[in-house]
Amino acid sequence: MSTARDQVGDNWLDVGMLRDIPRRGARQVVTPWMPIALIRTIDDRVFAIEDRCPHKKGPLSQGIVHGSAVTCPLHNWVIGLESGQVLGPDSGCVKTLAVRNVDGRLYLELPGSNEDAA
């Protein structure tokens, strides 16, 4: 039997279970490089973005998740989860990271490991 880890390769880091993030919610992942928000949409897609709003560094992991966007809790900037781009009248962007969901376990590709293991 192959393990889930084998399926995603060595560049991917196990960061926990999908079920531990509420639907339309987020959890933070603390890393030495930057804080990361892991965000789960209503239809169970998971996105990883830099957990700092380009406006005033608000923690996006604390915002309201709607559709495939999150609204920053500090000043209501809306950030698209797919591209990391700020939507609407404001502009800016946050870094996005790749996430894989293998049978409910989540793997994150960290900076410095950009070769796609797929």
Place this chain on the structure above:
Amino acid sequence: MTEQLVIIGNGMAPGRVLEELFEAGNADYQVTIFNAEPRVNYDRIMLSPVLSGEKQFDDIVIHSDEWYAARGVTLHKGKPVIDISRERRIVTALDGTAACYDKLIIATGSTPFVPPIPGHDLDGVITYRDLDDVDTMLEVAANGGHAVVIGGGLLGLEAAAGLTERGMNVTVLHLAPSLMERQLDVAAGYLLEQALIDRGIEVITNANTKQIHGDVGVSGVELEDGQRLEADIVVIAVGIRPNITLAEGAELETNRGVIVDDAMVTSDPNIFAVGECVEHRGQCYGLVAPLYEMARVIARQLGGEDASYTGSSVSTKLKVTGIDVYSAGDFAEDENREEIVLRDAAKRTYKRLTIEEDRIIGVVLFGDARDGPWFFQQLRERRDISESRESLIFGQNYAGGARADPTAAVAALPDDAEICGCNGVCKGKILRAIEANDLNTVDDVRAQTKASSSCGSCTGLVEQLLKLRLGEDFAIDAVKPMCGCTNLSNDDVRRLIVADELKSIQAVMQALEWTTSCGCAKCRPALNYYLLSTWPGEYEDDLQSRFINERAHANIQKDGTFSVVPRMWGGVTSADELRAIADVVDRFEIPTVKCTGGQRIDLLGVKKQDLPAVWADLNAAGMVSGHAYGKALRTVKTCVGTDWCRFGTQDSTGLGVKLEKLMWGSWTPHKVKLAVSGCPRNCAEATCKDLGIICVDSGYEIHLAGAAGMQVKQTQILCNVSTEQDVIEYASAIIQLYREQAHYLDRIHGWLARVGIDTLRAQIVEDSAHRIELFERFLFSQRFSQHDPWAARAHGRESHEYLPLARIARREAPA
């Protein structure tokens, strides 16, 4: 020369291979089939109608014994194959029957997945796969009783509907929060759940099965949360796994399924695989349409032609009579995608198209699935829909219609066209009412005809009719919609939540025809509040629709830390409380301690993960949440009143404490601040509060609608009362009326500016019966809100809210 073709499995996929092969008539094969099931080929997807009684087994047989005989096919029934010898090209069945092959087709299908729940091997615990399963279900159902279906996917729900038709009491247990979540979005899943409930099927979502009970035969099911359900039969339908044991034994390449290339050939060039056992380009299929496409490719190759299979888009339809559900493609939201949503509350339908780059990529239909195949065809053909997008969602019958200006479109409607579906009011009736009674506004039309007085979704049409008759004299009333997801105003939404008894966010979005599937950051907190205040004790608070402060029960600060303000009733504290606060500050190294404007102590810079422990310590000293973070009762400021002050006229401190103990925990449209001053010198600054009490010799002045924020507002006096009990009754009635009428994020002064203080006087001062009703409704609502949220979280509730999912140290990171 005649070649030997051997097929392992006799499901729908190999049946279709043979049909295609014989129809083409260009191949010369001697065919031998091994079937593990003791019968001929039948239409497996029609098992549900057999279960529900709409069809008999004979109706669903595809190929009879005669069919095989006529084509010279040898069919071994009830003979499972146990070995494939690839060197010798021989397959052998369990009873020793063997056959040589030139070409072999593996069509072993799939096996239902049975999770290792204790008790899954008891008698009466079955899966839903073949006719034997249906026979077992029918046998048990003949005696009535209780059935539990584990799995709320396509098969599970069909089993549940069939067993209900057969007279059983059925409960569906589904692990995910919404039914058929792989095929349906949450909005359609909600409607499906309602439709099943209407048929008497009990649905439990988020259901974790802990154990199946019974001695020999099954007797019940126990859930993780301790709930126990009676069961005479348990049907497990949580998914299927490709059946690859035989292929693995023959050392063919496998992964989840038997791996095939675009020619449907396995890693052995003489062996094809088809159907549910196959993995093609990483994809396994469990629906019939792709299997037929694969079958066609194999048949053509056996006939010597070139053919290749490149994968399928699939569509799904639930086969439950009277419940129309259709799903195809990818319906996930994405910022490059747009959605077109059409809801019809009266007809209980929901249609959603997902569009990317002017092409349909996903379809979800509930309640009216007639246009499903039409949408699906456009999806498969990747047809550009930019020309037809305005009318696309209305389906095939409307396609190609001209885009007209809205008034002209309404003008073109016949007189008997129904405008208001809720109240059955047609165009002619509205026009006649406008003329006969000189109606000028939508409200007039509502009063005269009832049109637009229920769900309100026809308001736009009624406005167009007024414009049609009155011309430029009628300016379409610019009602400000609540947000971009609806055309309805806050007032309309509040009114309809009450009138239509809408009790969940999904129910509101469906009944009021929201144009998005999941709402936005504006409407979700507002709806959550409206539902919470309208249905106390019934509506379950949706934490994911609350702003972070209310979700975390603390105030987020600019650096992402939080501030904590314990409640100090009336602004009164004690040495013990102060000591406990000091200890908390030391223990958690809280950087700033500050007095607030509301006579409280604010602990600033608390790390989020420390919050539950901070609260546990504060709770231990008797302090509870001060709700400084909420759209809720914040603080009641007081002066020292008759206790100490030489000017005090009443016990302002005591009254302030009483009011705070009565009102704490209450959720309101915006924050609510109170103050009680012991004399007109007004040291507690009651005249700039949402609700202020000024004590005078003769009793109490009740002030309201003050503010000292961005706008400074002096309060207005509502009335004078003579006792503390009066103050409590009037103040509660005011707060309750505000809770029931105001728009979300209205302060009391904003609300009052709209309704006018005379309305309040009429409802609260002059109408004592109404005042008492409001007071009682407030007390009722408080029964459900006066639980300290800090205590619950100090004991572990919502613990995920306070901890990161993971912490990654540098050494763990990939090189």
